[in-house]
Amino acid sequence: SYSFCTLLAANIMMxxxxxxxxEYIDVxxxxxxxxxxxxxILAITLFNFAYGCIxxxxxxxxxxxxxxxxxxxxxxxxxxxxxxxxxxxxxxCPYVGLISDRCSLSWGKRRPFIAGxxxxxxxxxxxxxxxxxxxxxxxxxxxxxxxxxxxxxIYSAQCGLVPDLIPESRQGAASGVVAVLQLLGxxxxxxxxxxxxxxxxxxxxxxxxxxxxxxxxIVCYSxxxxxxxVRPHPNLREVLKxxxxxxxxxxxxxxxxxxxxxxxxxxxxxxxxxxxxxxxxGTKQDALAREQVATIALIGQFTAASIAFPxxxxxxxxxxxxRKSMIYISCVIMSIVYTMFFVVPAIVGTESIIGFVYGIAAxxxxxxxxxxxxxxxxxxxxxxxxxxxCQDLGVWGIAAFIGSSVxxxxxxSILNLVGRSENxxxxxSLKGYxxxxxxxxxxxxxxxxxxxxxxxxx
Numbered sequence: 001s002y003s004f005c006t007l008l009a010a011n012i013m014m015x016x017x018x019x020x021x022x023e024y025i026d027v028x029x030x031x032x033x034x035x036x037x038x039x040x041i042l043a044i045t046l047f048n049f050a051y052g053c054i055x056x057x058x059x060x061x062x063x064x065x066x067x068x069x070x071x072x073x074x075x076x077x078x079x080x081x082x083x084x085x086x087x088x089x090x091x092x093c094p095y096v097g098l099i100s101d102r103c104s105l106s107w108g109k110r111r112p113f114i115a116g117x118x119x120x121x122x123x124x125x126x127x128x129x130x131x132x133x134x135x136x137x138x139x140x141x142x143x144x145x146x147x148x149x150x151x152x153x154i155y156s157a158q159c160g161l162v163p164d165l166i167p168e169s170r171q172g173a174a175s176g177v178v179a180v181l182q183l184l185g186x187x188x189x190x191x192x193x194x195x196x197x198x199x200x201x202x203x204x205x206x207x208x209x210x211x212x213x214x215x216x217x218i219v220c221y222s223x224x225x226x227x228x229x230v231r232p233h234p235n236l237r238e239v240l241k242x243x244x245x246x247x248x249x250x251x252x253x254x255x256x257x258x259x260x261x262x263x264x265x266x267x268x269x270x271x272x273x274x275x276x277x278x279x280x281x282g283t284k285q286d287a288l289a290r291e292q293v294a295t296i297a298l299i300g301q302f303t304a305a306s307i308a309f310p311x312x313x314x315x316x317x318x319x320x321x322x323r324k325s326m327i328y329i330s331c332v333i334m335s336i337v338y339t340m341f342f343v344v345p346a347i348v349g350t351e352s353i354i355g356f357v358y359g360i361a362a363x364x365x366x367x368x369x370x371x372x373x374x375x376x377x378x379x380x381x382x383x384x385x386x387x388x389x390c391q392d393l394g395v396w397g398i399a400a401f402i403g404s405s406v407x408x409x410x411x412x413s414i415l416n417l418v419g420r421s422e423n424x425x426x427x428x429s430l431k432g433y434x435x436x437x438x439x440x441x442x443x444x445x446x447x448x449x450x451x452x453x454x455x456x457x458x
Contacts, residue, residue, distance in 0.1 A: 007103030030156075037166065039410050041174045043262070044161040047114070048178050050211040051155055052185025056457035057204065061193050061296070063144075065201045072136040078137075081146060089148035089391040089399040090242075093394030098234055098242040100157050100390045108225025110164070110390070111158040118216040122209050124150055129205035156397065160390030163380055169316060172323065176312020179369065183305035189392035190298050194291070208430065220333035242391050243398075245384075252382035252391065252456040257399045259327070259450035260379075264372060264403030266334060267407065269436065271408050272415065279427045280345050283353050292354060296361040303365025304372060311373035323374040323381065324451050331448035333367030335441040340435035381457035411436045 063082045071078035096113060103109040124147035131140035162174045196203055209246045234242070247252045274293050283289045314320045340360050344355055383389050419432010 002381050005094045010408070015358065018147070020407055021194045026194070029037055036210035038113065038173060038177070040222065041162070041166055041170065041177050042181075044165060044219055044259035045146045045178050045181060046215050047219055048181035050208075052182035052217045053149065053211060054151065054185075054208050055086075056186040056297075057189035057193055059086070060182055060200055060293075062204055066132060066140065066252050067173075069132065070135060076196035084143045084405075085141070086148050086307045087401050088406045089145060089152050090397060092149050093364065093397045094242045094391055095239060095392035095394070096153050096156040097160065097391035098239065098388075100160060101230070101388050102234065104228045104231065107226050109228040110160050111220045111223055111225060113157035113221075114216060115220055117150045117157065118212050121147050121150035121154065122212055125205050125208050125212075127329050129202055132202050132205075139143035140355055140403060141367040152397075156390060156394045158219060159376075159393040159397070161219075161225075162376075163383065163386055163389040165223065167378075171380045172374065172377045173309070173313040174261040175315075175380070177373065178243070178371045178376050179312065179372035180305050181367070182372065185310060187298060187305060190294050190301065192296075194294050204272045229425040243395065250384040251453045253379075253384055253396075255450045255453045257396060259454075260396065260399035260449045261403040261406075261448035262443045262450065263331070264400045265317075265407035266405050266440045266447065267368070268339075268407030269338065269411055269425040269440040272388070272411065272433075272436070275428060276341070276433060277357075277413075280430060280433060281355075281357060292357075296357065298359055299361040300368060303362045304369030307366060308373040311370055313378060315374055315377065322380075323378045323457055324454065326370050326374045327378070328448050330371035331444040333363065334444045336446070337364045337367060337439040338440045342430060342437050345430055378451075378454075378457055382411065382454060411439065414439060 064079055066076040067082060087167070100113050105112050109254060116350045124143050127143035128140055128147060129172045131137075131143055162171060163177075166174050192207065193206070245257060247254050273296060276288060277283050277289045277292050281292070284291055311321075311326060315326060337360055340363070341357075344356050344360070345429050348356065379387075381395060383392050414436045415428055415432045419428035421427045423430050
């Protein structure tokens with residue numbers, strides 16, 4: 001944390017110095033030192049910290065509580081609709097990328113959308129808090145959808161800052177920084193949930209607003225953009241085309257997209273962790289089960305954050321490990337982890353198994369961190385065109401939405417079909433979890449196999 005703060009302060013000082021006219025450094029290969037480039041990367045990708053904090057805490061804690069508060073007679077259906085709206089909001093990313101790539105405002109191509117999205121998100125989050133207090137279910141639902149569209153607008157626009165401002169030789173480090181920021185944001189969010197677990201959940205909304213104001217201000221100040229070329233506004237045909245991949249020219253990008261979808265489908269198995277703790281670990285108290293799930297998440301996120309940046313930076317070295325090899329290693333580790341989740345209980349039994357689960361979570365963090373460290377860099381390596389980088393990264397982002405949406409539906413169906421316990425209809429058997437997690441392993445394998453077809457990246 002101290003190192004990141006020091007680098008961030010250095011970047012702000014350098015930005016101020018440039019704007020005073022006393023120094024200018026060409027980001028496309030000028031005399032930036034490694035520390036100067038790293039501080040610049042940290043500053044312009046800092047939104048990933050807020051994005052990680054908001055999305056993880058909202059999906060795992062805030063929305064389940066709000067669904068129960070606002071829809072007490074159908075909280076499970078309400079939660080499903082909330083999560084669906086979050087997924088659908090990601091469909092805005094290619095369109096935002098398209099118009100951002102063509103933006104010619106004096107403030108740059110990305111910052112107008114970052115600032116505008118932050119303003120809309122701030123107002124929408126305030127509306128969510130008001131709706132929660134007043135028990136206005138429909139206001140909350142609409143405000144949630146608008147807030148997530150606004151957040152994805154910011155996310156899509158800031159994704160374009162790295163290919164715009166950072167040399168290609170440093171984009172592996174940029175991918176590592178993005179991964180670390182997302183993981184630290186999640187870690188920060190989970191820590192707040194555990195510390196304030198006895199408070200009403202509405203305290204989270206002012207926290208989200210504070211993060212947005214502080215972080216977006218830093219990003220907009222640090223992103224020293226120049227105005228883009230004047231280009232015509234896209235027509236309907238161009239908008240629809242922005243959601244497609246030209247497989248006749250961009251097969252590398254296509255395989256990265258498919259691989260990412262399979263990986264996020266595999267990761268979505270963790271959505272059933274609370275049920276696993278209840279049925280396999282044997283924790284029946286809701287409060288203790290939530291605490292154990294939060295602990296598992298914290299262990300996994302901390303482990304992943306500790307390795308993501310070194311791995312990302314290492315893959316920038318031509319003589320070091322390749323990005324593709326990191327994907328292979330990650331997929332192997334994730335497959336081993338999922339296998340351990342159903343093999344270990346069968347060997348040691350369910351008594352005192354929680355200690356083993358915590359250990360498995362640490363191994364999971366290694367696999368997840370290795371993947372996240374190169375995920376962004378791999379996409380940058382195979383972008384169809386630098387002039388449409390933000391639009392293409394928006395399409396790349398949809399892969400995570402597809403995997404995270406389709407995965408839970410498939411895994412839930414498998415668990416319900418195979419694992420329904422005869423003795424207790426409200427729980428699932430180890431056989432059901434073994435079957436579900438085996439398909440998760442298969443999804444990891446398919447993710448790695450798809451990367452084998454990528455030729456434009458090491």
